[in-house]
Amino acid sequence: MDEEEDLETLGEQLYSLIYPNHQEDAGKLTGMLLELPGAVLSQMLQDEATLTAAVEKALRALQLAQEPSQVTCKDEDDVSVSSDSLGEQLFELVDVYNTGHSQKITGMLLEQHKEAVLNLLSDPKLLEEQVNFALKTLKEQSMEETDISDSSDADDTERLGEKLFSLVEELDPLHANDITGMLLEMDPAALQQLLSDHTMLEVAVQKARAALDT
Template sequence: MMNDEEDLETLGEQLYSRIYPKHKESAGKLTGMLLELPGPVLRQMLQDEVMFSSAVEKALRALQSQEPSKITCKDVDEDEVSASSDSLGEQLFELVDVYSTGQSQKITGMLLEQHKDAVLNLLSDPKLLEEQVNLAVKTLKDQSMEETDISNSSDADDTERLGEKLYSLVEAMDPLNANDITGMLLEMEAPALQQLLSDNTMLKIAVQKAQAALPT
């Protein structure tokens, strides 16, 4: 099993070979910036083209807007307002998604219920994050077993009820596009919708993404 330095070197070579064709002049700097991110995130990036492109774009923006000597990992991972709960939610979601595809939104919402300092610790400590994610997965499995019988009730009634609640919350954020945004969000599965209803931060993020997808 390779040690951390060898592992980092291998990841660096893979990142550089992916970045170089499109960003020849800044490939070295961009690779160095991305290598500041946690190992699990880097490995996921190399397998996920969308995640990889997004990270490279963030690093590129940071590189273009600041002096290269002043660029740090935070410029890549927290290039928007790091103190903002919206920003924390987005960053945490990206990291959680590495560990648990399919339940990432629920788990992110659960972790965001902690104090902001604790959430920041999760962003900087992959081992701690993995422990918290595993614990959340176990909790969700237990809840799922308890709710199996209840979930067999009418799906149509559930969707209508969720839609009404969701619309009232979305309308408060964007009255003009509330109908369109609610319709887009209702395409999500019921458990994810329930998470949005109970977590205002995740709802804001979802609404912002829906707004960006609306035709101009």
């Protein structure tokens, strides 16, 4: 009961801060922000800049949820653009949780179908569950990495690089060297994931190729 009362008090405080600038959506925005961890909420109440940033992210998620037609009925080029904007919007929402792994978690969540990603953007509770699950997975992977990494890091990186290059070469022989170099800048846990998940590797290669083209 105490927790519920605390949440109610936090909700009232948040609502009173949000209402002056966002009268129409104050209720929805307060509800979305209340899904965040207590520590983040306390920080918002003490720091206006943190609150403003979080409200802006929640507003963008609301707008996206209200305009799903943007993603449908477009040609392929537009769909790929909307995928990028989905990634940006998702990253901003994931970043609110201050996990320190926003980029990795966003990448993991973006592996899902577009409809599932849209659901995450419009359902803060679901997003919180998925972020927590992704964070737990990342922690488990880093623990496994620590157990295995008795040999020198240089050897590990070299072995990873060789494995990665052979896989990248199959996907893009022309840019295999450059793309492998870019991917090797990721941390070992993320690289291991790329090696074990072909779909993730394809996505990473496409992103690296796009970066090379720009």
